[in-house]
Amino acid sequence: MKTFKTGLSTGVWICGALALIQFAAWFLAEVVRDPLAGKRLPYLQDVISAFFGNAGYLLSQAGVTMRYAGLGFLLGAVVGAALALLMRASGLVERMILPYLLLSQMIPIIGLAPIIFGLFKSLNAARIIIAAYITFFPVSVSLLGGLKSVDESCIDLMHSCAANAWQRYTKLLIPWSVPYLFTGLKIAAPVAVSAAVLVDTLSSRDGIGYVIVLTLYGGGTTGQFWPALILSALIGLGSMLLITALEKICVSPGMKSGKGDE
Amino acid sequence: MNKLQGILPPLLFGAVLTGLWQLGVFNRIFNISQLQLPLPSKIIGVFISHLTAIGQNAVTTIAPAAVGLILGALLGYWMALIIAAFPQGGYGLMILVTIVNAIPIIALAPLMNRWFTVPFITKLAVIMVAASGSMTVHALQGLKNVAEEKLDLMHSCAAGKWEVFLRVRIPNSLPSVFSGLKIGVSAALLATIISEFFSKETSGIGYMIKHSLKVGNQRPLGWAYILAMSLFSVALYAVICILERRLIRWHASRR
Amino acid sequence: MKSKIRRSGQRKWAVLLEALLVAGLLAGCGSTSQTAGSAEGGSAQTGEEGLTKLTVQSLWFAQGQFAGLYVAQEKGFYEEEGLDVEIIPGGTDVTSEDQVSNGIAQIGVDFYSSVLTYQDGGADFINVFQTFKNSPQYLVAKADSGIKTGADLKGKKVGSWFGGREYEFYALAAKYGIDYENEIDWVQQDYTLDQFNNGEIDVASAMSYNEYLLLLDQYKESELNVIDMNEEGVSMLEDCLFVQKEWAEENKDTLVKFLRATIRGWQYAADHPDEAGQIVYRIGESATEEHQIAMTRKVIETAVIPEGSSREQIGELDTARIQRTIDQGFSTGLISKKIDIEDSIDDSYWKEAIAGLK
Incomplete structure (x- = not known):
């Protein structure tokens, strides 16, 4: 129902x-x-006919972008979560690196791209790394927010039971923060897609971002712009719905929300 | 003393990073020339010698970025309220918000250029979309993720849905609002830079970054503008942190 | 209450961990196969059948502007020289110069005026092949605007792509005593002509072989006024092929072979512009086939083999034109010093390539 x-x-x-x-x-x-x-x-019927006129091509380009976005997202999520745990474990580390994590997001891709290309010497590796680079930040900040929002009295309780650090993390902090982690993942997933689309435009010959730039600036074939734009937005939506579905599996309803949700 | 402890570690860490960078360690690790990643001394030198120009360009950028961040955050929170208040009816709105938010900025920025003719409005629209998304998701989580005993207490007092909202859910969402704002800062500023890549204007930090980085001998100037954007982002972030401390001192995460 | 939350959360957490682990494994597999795949397309190595691998970083999407390269590739001219050439299209946020200095490509395509700025910044690039013999960049105004020469630009809204493309216009304005920083209303032009069509700008940048042709689809020639940078005497050289000096010295034979096949590519394109345009369209799917054919024709007749030059001069490094670009780059502030022409170009590779053709 x-x-x-x-x-x-x-x-x-x-x-x-x-x-x-x-x-x-x-x-x-x-x-x-x-x-x-x-x-x-444009009229919807124009967009739809433009899509079906090139459905195979558009979908295969979307597939390329999804692959790089997915790999980059996973990498970014793992790194972001690790950083958040590290920062929760040590207030000193948090104070030390958090401002620089924010700063890292201020370097636009155009400044970053030559550095990453130089490091990996491969366009495809760079696509994954850049998607990861943009993903890790929201994951880190959200998870850290969760890790720090644990009720002090619970931590005190753990201390009084002589629980060690490992137990504190695995039994209290991490389970408590899972919903926060998912919040970060939900924000990061469409952003990773958006980043992958951006990287498609750097120097590649495929991907939905390439289609967008080609139709914007390649002259002539502007009809594909709208289906490509909508397709990229739908990939972003799909990625978020996927995370939401995962969240439903991983998080018990009692944790996620109060009774007001019913 | 306490304040010093708060500021010292990041400053020291930054000093070490800058020192390594200045010694060319990063250039060696990344195997890239100083033309691609100039040394900090060079960037800071150019930053200082172009201070007036940087200031003028910053005005073009900071105004839409700040206004867009605030309006976008308000819009995002407002949508989170609707979605939280009407979980089933609002679900579709959540999907719509996600779709709009998932439009890549490189497609959104040129599209907004077609829709609006005033560059300020064009940028504002892009920034609002970018900033509202993280706010909606975060605020929603804060509005929903309420400890059960608080709800039980409210129910036992026979409080209505709206009273629960006003007294429990909205206050409970504040920490999440700040998480949303913090991510919003980076999303909004990135959106600002990219929208200036596409803007008609020939001023602004994003414009200067794009064109300086393309011209070989102006690379250090491009990085000086990246530095300017970074300083601005840290300032915004600091403002949000200060507000956070003032407003939710009582909350567990800030105790 | 709390303990209940914790317990159920714990079980779910294990599920999540498992999912992450599986995902991580998948990602690992995915990325290793990825790097293996991309290594194939890497730097100059001898690949299968003894062909030497070469990567060229182009400036933009596959289009008539680069017809010679794509024709040489598709017609097997590179292969006949023992080369396996890959051409990477350019993008909005990536420069050929970076790709070459990062070793992703060995040979770069960019404007000579742009390569100069990197030389000025200390890069050891060297121009080995001057594809375009002049500047195809026009400023175009509607005829009824009355804008005819550089002198009329004062107070007008002028569109440019910037990023180094604007210095010809600065020189043009300076020629007529216009303070280009304050007396011209510059507008960042996108890569469409919408701003020109709907009157947001009075004067648009247009490449003779591309945007100008698109404009002619909508306007009669008499409805447009064209300011030609060459006629105004403020032109700077555009498309050229550049490499790193050290790489060129170490791979002299490869470079000469590459240039020779490229010259043959352009010659073939000049003889068969329709076929060349079709080849480019098939590869890039950019714009339309007719537009690519028209672009190929126009590029060849106005820039690659313009009036007064011959098929044997394709790619020739004309020192007088090169010097003029350097001088003008210096006078407009594009470069900070007058770079010595000997440090900027090296025509020995081109000379050897063209000699081998005769």
Whole structure:
């Protein structure tokens, strides 16, 4: 019953948004008579026909991006989680490196790319590393937030039971923080996809980002821009739904939310 | 003394990193020339000699970044409230928010350029989208992840849904809001830089980074602008941390 | 209450750990196969059938601008010289110079004016093949705007791609005594012509072989005013092939063979522009086939073999033109010193390549 209701709700929202887009597209083209109407907001049927005209090509490019985004995401998530644990274990380490983790995110890909290319000498490795580089930060910050939000009284209790550090982490801190970890993962997943799309544009010949840039700047074949954009957004959504599904498996309902969720 | 302990470790760590970088250790490890990664002395030298220009360009960038971060965070929180208040009806909204947020910035920025003609508005739109996403996800988690005994207590007092929201859920979401803001800072500033790559304007930190890094002998200037953006991000981050300390001193995570 | 939470969380945590482990293993496998795959496309090595592997970093997507390279590749000219050449397309955020100095590519394509800035910064690049003999960069205005020469740019909204592309315009403005920093309203132009079409800019940057051709699809020639950098005498040399000096000295034969096959590629493209355009379109799928054919024709007739030069001069490093680019780069502030021409170009490879063709 619940899934039916959420499904219905999703359907209503999506249809509402689509109707709004369709109306806006009509308004731009017919009422405002904007010469760039098709470039600003196209009719849905145009996007759909552009997609089915090149479905095989677009999907295979999407597959390429998904592969690199997925690998980069896993790498970034592992590194991010490790950093968060390290920072929780030592306040000194946290104070030392947290500001620099933030700084690391300020170096734009254009400045970073030559360094990563130089290090790995391979476009495909660089694609994974850059996706990981952008993923690790939200995972680290979210998980650290979780690790630090544990009720002090519980930790005191553990101390009074003479629990060692390993026990404290595996029995209290980590299980408590799992929902926070998932929050970070949920944010990071679409970002990893977005990063992989960005890296597609660097110097590759495939990937959905390549299609976007090619249709934006390659001249002519602009029709594929919209399906490519929507496809990349859908990959991002899919990645988040996947994490949400994983979360449902890994986190018990009692932990995740209060009764208000029912 | 306490303050010193807070500031000293990052400063020392930064000094060690900068020292190693200055000695060319990074260039050797990464096997890249100083043209690709200039030494800190060079970057800081250029930063100082171009201080006025950097200041002027920063104005173009900081205004939309700060406004976009605030508006985006508010928008994100507002959507989290709707979704939390109506879990089933709001679920579809959550999906929509995710879709919009999943549009890559390199596609969103040129699209916003087509939609709006004023560069400030164009940038603002991109930054708001980038900043709202992490806020929605975080705030939602804070609104929902409430200790059961608090809820039980409220129920035993026969409190209604809205009272639970006002007294338990919203206060409980504050720490998450700050996590969302912290990630939002990096997302918003990255969005600012990329949207300036595509902007019509020929000023701004993002514009200067892009074009200076492409011209071989202007690389150090590009890195000076990256430094400027980093300083700005740290300042924003510090403001958020200070606010966090003031506002949720009582919360477990800050005790 | 708490203990209940903890226990159930613990079991779930184990599940998560397992999932992560499996995922990590998968990632490990995935990335090792990945690196193995990319190693094949790595630096200059002798691969299968004794062919020497070479990687060229192009400047942009496969298009008529680079027809000679793609024709030499597709028609087997490189293979006949014993080379296995891979051409990597350029991107928005990556420079050929970086790719070459990182060793991802051995040979780079970029504007000579851009290579100069890296030489100025201390890189040991050397220009070995000047593909374009002039500047194909136009400034285009609508005829009814009355903008005809550089003198009319004052106070106008002028679009440029920047990133080093703007220095010809700075020289143009300086020629007419315009303070280009304050008296021209510069606009960052994207790679479409929308801003020009909807009047957001008065003057647009357009490559004679690309954007200008696209404009001619929409406007009559009489509806457009063109400011030609060559006619204004402010042109700087564009597309060239550059390598690292040390690499060139160590791989002299390979480089000469590569240049020879590239010259043959351009000659073939000049004789069969339609086929060359089709080849480029098939590889890059950029724009349309007609546009690629038109671009190939235009590039060859205006820049690669312009009037007054011959097929035997493709890629020739004309010292007078090179020197003019250096001088102008210095006077507009693009480079900080007058680089010695001997340190900037080396035409011995080209000379040997062209000699082998006769």
